[in-house]
Amino acid sequence: MISRRTVIKNLVISVGGSSLLSACGGRVTLGAAPPGGSPRFYTEREIAVLSRVSDLLLPRTETPGALDAQVPSLLDQLMAEWASRETQDEHRTALAELDARLGARSAGDFLDATSAVAEQALIAVDRAAFSGEQIEGYRDLKGLITQAYFATEAGAEESQWVGVPGRWDPCMERS
Amino acid sequence: MADFDAIVVGSGMSGGWSAKELAERGLKVLVLERGPEILPERDYTDRLPPWERPNLDRVPQDEIAEHYPRQYGGVAYAIKETTKHFWVKDDEHPYEEAEGTSYDWLRGYHTGGRSIMWSRQAYRLGPQDFEANGREGVGVDWPVRYEDIAPWYDHVERFAGIAGSAEGLTQLPDGVFQPPFALTCAEEDFKARVEAAFPGRNVIPARVAHVTAATEEQRGLGRSNCRVRNRCEHGCVYKAYFSSLNATLPAAQRTGNLTMVHNAIVQSIDYDPATARVTGVRVIDAETRERRVYTARVIFLNASTIASAMILLQSTSESFPNGLANRSDQVGRNLMDHISGAGASGLMAGFEDKTVYGRRPGGIYIPRYANVTETEKPFRRGFGFQGSATPVSTTGGQLVGIGRAFKESHSAPGPWRVGIGAFGEQLPSPENRVTLHPSRRDKWGNPVAILNVTYGDNERIMMEEARKDAIAMLEAAGCTDIRSAEVELTRPGNRIHEMGSARMGRDPATSVLNGWCQAHDVPNLFVTDGSFMASSACQNPSLTYMAFSARAAKYAADLMADGTL
Numbered sequence: 001m002i003s004r005r006t007v008i009k010n011l012v013i014s015v016g017g018s019s020l021l022s023a024c025g026g027r028v029t030l031g032a033a034p035p036g037g038s039p040r041f042y043t044e045r046e047i048a049v050l051s052r053v054s055d056l057l058l059p060r061t062e063t064p065g066a067l068d069a070q071v072p073s074l075l076d077q078l079m080a081e082w083a084s085r086e087t088q089d090e091h092r093t094a095l096a097e098l099d100a101r102l103g104a105r106s107a108g109d110f111l112d113a114t115s116a117v118a119e120q121a122l123i124a125v126d127r128a129a130f131s132g133e134q135i136e137g138y139r140d141l142k143g144l145i146t147q148a149y150f151a152t153e154a155g156a157e158e159s160q161w162v163g164v165p166g167r168w169d170p171c172m173e174r175s
Numbered sequence: 176m177a178d179f180d181a182i183v184v185g186s187g188m189s190g191g192w193s194a195k196e197l198a199e200r201g202l203k204v205l206v207l208e209r210g211p212e213i214l215p216e217r218d219y220t221d222r223l224p225p226w227e228r229p230n231l232d233r234v235p236q237d238e239i240a241e242h243y244p245r246q247y248g249g250v251a252y253a254i255k256e257t258t259k260h261f262w263v264k265d266d267e268h269p270y271e272e273a274e275g276t277s278y279d280w281l282r283g284y285h286t287g288g289r290s291i292m293w294s295r296q297a298y299r300l301g302p303q304d305f306e307a308n309g310r311e312g313v314g315v316d317w318p319v320r321y322e323d324i325a326p327w328y329d330h331v332e333r334f335a336g337i338a339g340s341a342e343g344l345t346q347l348p349d350g351v352f353q354p355p356f357a358l359t360c361a362e363e364d365f366k367a368r369v370e371a372a373f374p375g376r377n378v379i380p381a382r383v384a385h386v387t388a389a390t391e392e393q394r395g396l397g398r399s400n401c402r403v404r405n406r407c408e409h410g411c412v413y414k415a416y417f418s419s420l421n422a423t424l425p426a427a428q429r430t431g432n433l434t435m436v437h438n439a440i441v442q443s444i445d446y447d448p449a450t451a452r453v454t455g456v457r458v459i460d461a462e463t464r465e466r467r468v469y470t471a472r473v474i475f476l477n478a479s480t481i482a483s484a485m486i487l488l489q490s491t492s493e494s495f496p497n498g499l500a501n502r503s504d505q506v507g508r509n510l511m512d513h514i515s516g517a518g519a520s521g522l523m524a525g526f527e528d529k530t531v532y533g534r535r536p537g538g539i540y541i542p543r544y545a546n547v548t549e550t551e552k553p554f555r556r557g558f559g560f561q562g563s564a565t566p567v568s569t570t571g572g573q574l575v576g577i578g579r580a581f582k583e584s585h586s587a588p589g590p591w592r593v594g595i596g597a598f599g600e601q602l603p604s605p606e607n608r609v610t611l612h613p614s615r616r617d618k619w620g621n622p623v624a625i626l627n628v629t630y631g632d633n634e635r636i637m638m639e640e641a642r643k644d645a646i647a648m649l650e651a652a653g654c655t656d657i658r659s660a661e662v663e664l665t666r667p668g669n670r671i672h673e674m675g676s677a678r679m680g681r682d683p684a685t686s687v688l689n690g691w692c693q694a695h696d697v698p699n700l701f702v703t704d705g706s707f708m709a710s711s712a713c714q715n716p717s718l719t720y721m722a723f724s725a726r727a728a729k730y731a732a733d734l735m736a737d738g739t740l
Contacts, residue, residue, distance in 0.1 A: 057577050065582075077230065084236035122577050130575035139573065146572025150585075151225040159570060159585060163224055165403045165533035171360035174530050174588055 041079040041088070047072050048111055049099045054145050056122045064154035066145060074148045094137020101125050101135070179205040179434070180735065182456055182471040184441050184486065187288020188717050189704040189724040190477030191419025191427070192331065196728030197475070198432040202735065205469055206424075207439040207458060209478075210284030213261075213291065213420060219410025220257040232256050242266055249279040249669050253292060253408045261285065261292050261408075271612060273627035279668035280481060280626065286437065287420035288479065289671065290717075292408055295416050295536055296561065297337050297384045298714035299328050301346040303547060308710050311555060314509060314603035315680035317709045318690035321348070327722035334426075335417040335721065336393055338401070338537075339382030347542040347559075347714070353387040355380040356403075356535040361523045361564035361591045365539070365652045372651035375548030381537030381561065384417035384718075396425050405534030416536065436469075438462050440619055443490040444474060444499055444700070452699045453499070459619050473699045473731050473740055477724070480510070480705040481609050484676035485624055487687075487702075488611050500677070500694035505687050507610055509603040509678050510628055511711040513670040514558075516663045517638040518596035519645035521654025523564055527588040530566050538563025541595065541648075543713050545640070554637040555602065558713050560645065562595030593654060597641035600713040602633055603675055607667075628667035638662045672716050674705030692727040699740050703727045 039047045054066035066072075079088055099110060105121035106113035113121065126142070129135040149155040180202035183193045190206060198204045225232075232255040239247045239254075242264040247254050254262055261283045272278050283289055302321040309316030325348070332351040339352040358366060358380055366378035385401040386393055393399075401415040414421035427433040438461035445454045445468070455470035476483040484507040490499035498506050538561065545557030569585045576584060607629065611622035642662050649657050680686025683695035692707045694700040703724035705716060712719075734740040 058582050059578055061579050061582060063582075078233070082230040082233045082235050084240070087236060119578065126575060126577050143572035146570060147231055150570040151228075151231055153224070153226045156225060158582070161225070163404070167533055168356050168403045168535045169532035170357045170362075170535075171529055172532055174528055 037073075039073075039076045041076050042072075045099075045111075046092070046095055047076060049095060049102075050075065050145075052111065052118060053098065053102075053122060053141075054149075056119055057142065057145055058149050063158050066149050069149050069152040069154040071145055071148045071152070074152070075144060078144070078148070090137060091141070094141055097136045098125065098138055098141065177455070177470040177472050179203045179469065179471040181205070181473045181475060181731070182207060182469055183475045183477055184456065185209075185288060185477035185479060185482070185704065186286050186419055186424060186435070187477065187479060187704075188290040188293065188419065189720040190475070191287070191290065191423030192721050192724035193475040193477055193701075193703055193728050194427040194433060195423040196725050197473075197732060198427040198430040200728070200732040200736075201430075201432065202732060203432050203434070204427065205434045205436065205471065206427075207441055207456065207469070208284075208286055208288075208435065208437045209440045209461060210286070210288075210437065211461075212437045213286040213410075215410055215412060215414075215420065218260065219412055221404070221406035221409035221411055223257055223409075228255070228257050230256060234259050245279065246281055249281040249666070250671070255408075258292075258408050267618065269615075269617065270624040270626060271615070273625055276627055276629055277666045278626035278628055279666045279671075280624070280673075281668065281671050282479065286435075287418050287424070290418040291410060291420060293418075293671075293717060294715070295384045295407065296540075296715040297332075297335070297339075297382050297417075297718040298540075298559075299348045299350055300324075300712045300714055300719055301344075301348055303346055304710065304712035304714075307556060308603075313555070313710070315678060315682070315686050315709055318679055318681045318686075323690070324719075324722050324726065327726040328718065331718065331721040331725055333390075334392065335384050335422060335718075336386035336389070336398070337382055337718075338380075338385045338387045340380050342377060342379050342542075344377060344542055346547045350382075352382070353385075356383070356385075356387070356537060358539065359531055359564055359591075360529055361526045361593060362539050364523065364525070365564050365593050368652040369541075369648050373544075373648065376541060376544045376648070378539050378541055381540045383537040385536050386415050393422075396422060398422065401536065403533035403535055405536065407536060439467075440621065441478065441486055442619075442621055444486065445470075446490065446492050446494060446499060446697065448492070448494045451697065453697055459621075461619065464619070472735060473701070475724075475728070475731075476700070476702040476706070477704045480673045480676045481624060481626070483702055483704055483706045484510075484609050485611060485622070487677065489622060495696070500687055500696045500700055502696050503683060503685055503687055505605070505678060505685065507676050508605040508608045509675040510607045510609055510626070510667075510673060511601045511603055511675040511708065512628075512667050513672045513711060513713060513715075514599045514601050514630060514634045514638060515596055515665045515670060517558075517599075517642035517645065518560070518562070518594065519642065519649050519657055519659035520592055520594035521649040521652070521657040523591045523593050523652065523654055526566075526591045529591075537561075538565075539595070545637075552640065554633050554640060556600040556633070556637070556713065558597040558599035558637060558641050560595040560597055560641075562593065564591055564593035566590070567592050593649065593652065595645050595648070597638060597645065598670065598713055598715070599634060599637045599641060601711050602631060603678070603710060604631065609676060626668070630664055630667065635662075635664065638664060672705070672711070674708035674711055674716055677702045677706035678709045679707045680709060691730045692723055693730070698734075699731075701727050701731055
């Protein structure tokens with residue numbers, strides 16, 4: 001029987017190892033599509049932007065991050081299979097606007113920005129979006145990335161989700 | 176010679192009970208289910224972990240638009256990619272609404288009906304609920320009182336398994352309980368503060384039809400204790416929550432007296448004027464379109480409130496030109512539901528270092544106090560609140576920040592929020608009704624329903640008052656960030672508690688059924704789904720349907736045994 005840890009380790013290997021995007025100085029081109037596969041919905045640029053944003057939002061720490069959990073490829077599948085044409089268009093528009101905003105704050109192309117610059121750009125956009133500024137689709141996109149992450153086995157471990165609790169404890173100390 | 180002793184139309188919440196009780200009396204029972212068979216080992220999806228549910232378990236949006244616009248619009252929370260097979264496709268099962276009205280007819284056609292998808296809240300009606308119509312001159316007086324049905328509540332609770340606490344409240348009588356799901360620490364605090372500020376109001380654990388201390392009888396049916404997973408809408412391989420499929424149908428099956436036929440859509444019931452009895456039912460096979468007639472000595476209608484009324488209306492004859500058992504002209508009328516749309520939520524401080532373990536099936540319940548312990552309300556009857564106080568969920572991505580801090584914020588100490596929402600009583604009105612479309616037919620040739628239900632001033636005023644009360648209780652509990660949307664009444668039918676379309680009463684001129692759920696006009700015809708309800712009370716009604724079904728089955732079996740039927 002394969003252990004959860006082994007599965008996660010294999011997932012990590014399948015997308016190329018740790019800190020693939022955020023630590024690289026060069027242009028980011030690799031997404032997190034299934035190994036050997038290409039995106040069904042996103043363009044190469046879209047999935048590269050989505051991957052970098054996902055990695056900045058939920059990086060690998062002591063536990064797997066969004067790329068380890070293959071969140072971009074999950075969203076690619078979601079958009080291809082679940083979303084209506086209208087939702088696809090809205091999502092694409094939101095991603096393009098985010099790309100442009102992040103580019104403007106990166107003094108150029110977001111994908112060419114250093115890790116530090118890219119991080120500061122996303123922090124600024126995120127703060128604005130949670131301070132009442134209308135940033136088309138950003139909070140929805142962040143919600144999708146986060147929900148997709150926590151719905152993976154890696155994310156479930158991060159949130160300490162238990163499939164069969166077996167008992168109810170109505171009041172316990174946080175560990 | 177009839178094919179069967181009894182035919183039960185419908186295998187859901189009440190039909191399962193009718194079948195079980197009749198079969199256990201040694202009667203040969205045929206259950207007709209209009210939908211396909213559900214096999215738990217094949218069709219339950221409760222064991223799928225999140226990462227094996229495709230696309231965040233979302234049904235494709237185009238598929239919703241094509242097949243589930245009404246169902247999804249009513250219960251989006253329950254219709255997932257891995258549960259959609261439990262809900263009807265609206266395009267296959269259309270209905271119409273009278274001009275200017277709106278109705279949510281939310282349902283599933285398959286073994287067990289909605290007992291698979293119900294919310295499992297299980298409360299007794301109280302003495303006041305059986306007395307109000309008569310006292311107030313509203314609708315017709317119930318022909319039974321609480322004392323008549325109390326032993327039958329005992330009977331069904333013992334078998335079904337109800338987790339709950341004895342509270343000694345007159346208006347919400349205690350029952351045969353298994354251990355409750357205890358209140359969270361924030362709920363305990365909320366309870367203490369609310370009960371101190373409002374004597375006469377109570378905050379108690381929700382009573383839910385979940386096995387928490389399985390009896391020998393329940394274990395014998397393969398049922399075991401609730402694993403606290405909150406996967407009920409997907410079925411339950413542990414059979415921990417009550418459903419026909421988990422409990423009553425297997426109990427009927429093991430008697431050797433049950434025959435179950437699926438895909439059998441009942442079109443009408445045959446009536447013999449010479450004997451003044453019904454003799455059988457006419458069905459069409461949903462798949463093959465083959466038509467058949469099954470005969471029996473007794474017929475139980477358990478097709479659900481709207482469908483049972485439609486079957487009666489479709490069963491016309493010289494004796495009953497306006498529909499079987501409808502000399503009172505009350506079949507299809509007095510259609511009720513519960514009403515919601517009022518509530519509030521607020522943050523509760525002081526529990527940030529605490530959390531919960533497990534995902535229990537129910538939270539808190541605030542039993543009705545309006546016009547019980549508190550009087551001089553500007554409306555009749557009352558409402559209960561359902562709710563909970565739990566740590567705020569953070570996995571939806573709606574927290575500020577990025578990176579390690581954002582990631583770790585999901586497991587960091589955080590706030591708790593209490594929320595309560597009202598379920599109110601809807602008064603019966605003969606104008607609220609289901610009728611048959613004069614010309615439109617479904618793909619099996621059966622008339623399409625026209626639903627015509629509106630709320631009155633009593634419901635509207637009640638919910639406005641409920642909202643004020645909810646806010647006041649949260650304020651008394653010391654909540655901050657209290658949020659309460661303006662009252663927006665739920666659409667009729669949206670609470671999925673439809674009832675009343677063949678009400679019981681003492682007078683055959685004004686009611687369809689007598690106190691035994693037996694048709695006044697036809698002694699071997701019983702209707703024991705929600706149709707019989709003479710008023711809606713405000714408690715979730717399934718437990719009451721179960722109790723009346725079991726009581727009616729005993730009565731019918733006794734009449735068959737002594738030769739009356």
